[in-house]
Amino acid sequence: MKILNADQIRALDQSTIQNEPIAPINLMERAALAFVDWFVDHFSDKKTTKIFCGLGNNGGDGLAIARLLLERDYPIEIYVVRYAPRESDDFMHNHRRLKLVTDSVRYIESSDDIPSIRHNEVVIDAILGSGLSRPTEGIVKSTIEAINRAPAMVVAVDIASGLYTDQPNTSTDVIIEPDYTISFQLPKLAFILPKNGRYVGEWQIVNIRLHKRYIDLAPTPYYYTQARDARLLLRKRDRFSNKGSFGHALLLVGSYGKIGAAVLSARACLRSGVGLLTVQVPACGYAILQTAVPEAMCLPDTDEHYLTGQSAVDSLPPATFSTLGIGPGIGKNPGTLTMLRNLLPTLEKPIVIDADALNLLSEHRDLLDKLPRNSILTPHPKEFERLTQPWANDYQKLDSLRDFAKKYKVVVVLKGAYSAVATPDGDIHFNSTGNPGLSTGGTGDVLTGILTALLAQGYDPIEAAVLGVFAHGLAGDKAAEKRGPVGMTASDVIDALSWT
Numbered sequence: 327m328k329i330l331n332a333d334q335i336r337a338l339d340q341s342t343i344q345n346e347p348i349a350p351i352n353l354m355e356r357a358a359l360a361f362v363d364w365f366v367d368h369f370s371d372k373k374t375t376k377i378f379c380g381l382g383n384n385g386g387d388g389l390a391i392a393r394l395l396l397e398r399d400y401p402i403e404i405y406v407v408r409y410a411p412r413e414s415d416d417f418m419h420n421h422r423r424l425k426l427v428t429d430s431v432r433y434i435e436s437s438d439d440i441p442s443i444r445h446n447e448v449v450i451d452a453i454l455g456s457g458l459s460r461p462t463e464g465i466v467k468s469t470i471e472a473i474n475r476a477p478a479m480v481v482a483v484d485i486a487s488g489l490y491t492d493q494p495n496t497s498t499d500v501i502i503e504p505d506y507t508i509s510f511q512l513p514k515l516a517f518i519l520p521k522n523g524r525y526v527g528e529w530q531i532v533n534i535r536l537h538k539r540y541i542d543l544a545p546t547p548y549y550y551t552q553a554r555d556a557r558l559l560l561r562k563r564d565r566f567s568n569k570g571s572f573g574h575a576l577l578l579v580g581s582y583g584k585i586g587a588a589v590l591s592a593r594a595c596l597r598s599g600v601g602l603l604t605v606q607v608p609a610c611g612y613a614i615l616q617t618a619v620p621e622a623m624c625l626p627d628t629d630e631h632y633l634t635g636q637s638a639v640d641s642l643p644p645a646t647f648s649t650l651g652i653g654p655g656i657g658k659n660p661g662t663l664t665m666l667r668n669l670l671p672t673l674e675k676p677i678v679i680d681a682d683a684l685n686l687l688s689e690h691r692d693l694l695d696k697l698p699r700n701s702i703l704t705p706h707p708k709e710f711e712r713l714t715q716p717w718a719n720d721y722q723k724l725d726s727l728r729d730f731a732k733k734y735k736v737v738v739v740l741k742g743a744y745s746a747v748a749t750p751d752g753d754i755h756f757n758s759t760g761n762p763g764l765s766t767g768g769t770g771d772v773l774t775g776i777l778t779a780l781l782a783q784g785y786d787p788i789e790a791a792v793l794g795v796f797a798h799g800l801a802g803d804k805a806a807e808k809r810g811p812v813g814m815t816a817s818d819v820i821d822a823l824s825w826t
């Protein structure tokens with residue numbers, strides 16, 4: 327699913343009006359109805375609902391929502407925040423329609439007009455929407471502050487008033503802090519960014535049938551991966567396939583004290599469809615790995631505690647494997663750095679790089695130029711910061727991510743809520759699955775195993791990253807259903823992996 331910017335959203339509105347065709351006021355009615363359908367479902371107990379409207383089309387939506395809720399016998403109070411002398415045409419139209427059914431529209435012009443809001447009430451925020459062009463001030467700001475202080479549930483129409491759709495707010499901006507945001511048709515970039523969490527709450531998209539062809543043709547670097555997108559990427563297996571059809575992966579993982587990372591990545595790799603798996607671990611991990619993961623072949627390194635790339639038994643050169651995954655639990659021993667230094671120039675096919683392998687890259691930046699093209703890097707934000715530089719806000723972080731992926735021609739998976747997959751072409755795919763339970767040791771090792779398996783099977787690296795991150799988050803969601811986000815472990819995530 328695409329994420330469009332504020333200008334494109336405005337153009338999409340116009341394109342729908344011209345091409346469907348539909349009168350602007352009817353499109354607003356459709357949006358209001360979609361909001362009300364959601365609202366009636368979630369707030370069926372008909373508490374007193376205070377609707378705060380601005381003077382633009384977001385306010386127009388609010389007035390239409392008020393009329394539709396009145397028709398459904400909700401106890402409604404309507405407040406129009408009069409911050410400017412002019413209203414939009416569709417606001418005016420809905421104002422006239424509302425006046426036909428109620429004469430209790432109240433106006434907020436000074437702080438004295440702001441009503442008190444009680445804890446058992448619901449607030450609908452329709453003051454400002456995607457047309458926000460400057461920070462809130464004056465009576466708009468005071469009204470937002472009063473709503474934020476109130477103990478009531480708050481539902482934002484389309485986007486919280488005061489929050490920009492696709493550019494950074496400053497730390498002094500006054501913005502609605504909703505419990506829910508109900509947005510029209512497409513997610514907004516602002517919803518996905520960590521710093522905006524309290525200005526978004528739980529968000530949901532409602533379909534208002536905006537012009538599909540416009541959306542299909544609109545250029546954007548931002549995508550949001552949902553189940554249907556991931557399903558399209560998943561390959562079917564041929565009945566006549568054999569284990570040779572799904573590649574032979576090599577995992578270079580583990581060090582003394584961190585053989586668990588090797589076990590987790592190996593088990594996840596096997597659960598993600600790899601044909602054959604060889605795992606190279608320091609000698610101290612040999613018996614553990616052979617016992618814990620009997621499906622994998624094991625190459626003990628000559629070093630007892632760290633990977634050096636030398637094996638005591640006959641082994642294939644790394645370049646002959648379909649792909650390799652390197653990093654989980656390896657540490658930063660000088661011997662391991664030498665292994666990485668010797669290894670990278672011999673490789674031509676994309677590989678997966680995680681954890682301390684990333685930290686070695688950030689400490690020895692000349693290695694970045696040696697990465698095989700289209701390799702997948704999986705940093706969490708701190709690791710990514712070490713690879714680049716600190717950012718002032720989430721938008722700068724996205725720019726940094728895009729620049730890095732383009733410069734080194736790699737796919738970067740920035741892990742976190744809505745993990746972002748940046749491609750060498752400059753696109754960013756945000757993931758929709760996952761939960762805070764995934765912030766626990768070992769889940770990153772699981773992701774490395776998954777991505778290595780997908781590359782071994784011949785998936786294109788961008789598709790592997792988008793699909794793998796989605797499947798990892800989905801497994802996390804299933805594990806959380808069973809154990810709760812507090813009780814789940816990385817092993818539960820592996821057990822919950824499914825590829826259907």
Ligand SMILES: NC(=O)C1=CN([C@@H]2O[C@H](COP(=O)(O)OP(=O)(O)OC[C@H]3O[C@@H](n4cnc5c(N)ncnc54)[C@H](OP(=O)(O)O)[C@@H]3O)[C@@H](O)[C@H]2O)[C@@H](O)CC1
Binds near residue numbers: 336461463
């Ligand atoms: N897109 C779609 O498909 C659909 C969209 N719909 C709805 O339309 C909404 C967008 O409507 P909108 O464009 O009228 O913008 P909105 O935010 O209501 O008001 C803009 C006005 O506020 C002003 N203003 C700006 N900042 C301000 C500030 N800080 N303090 C005070 N004023 C400020 C601004 O002034 P200006 O920048 O022009 O000087 C302008 O006059 C969208 O969120 C959704 O709810 C649905 O109805 C149908 C389908």
Ligand SMILES: [K+]
Binds near residue numbers: 454482483487
């Ligand atoms: K709003």
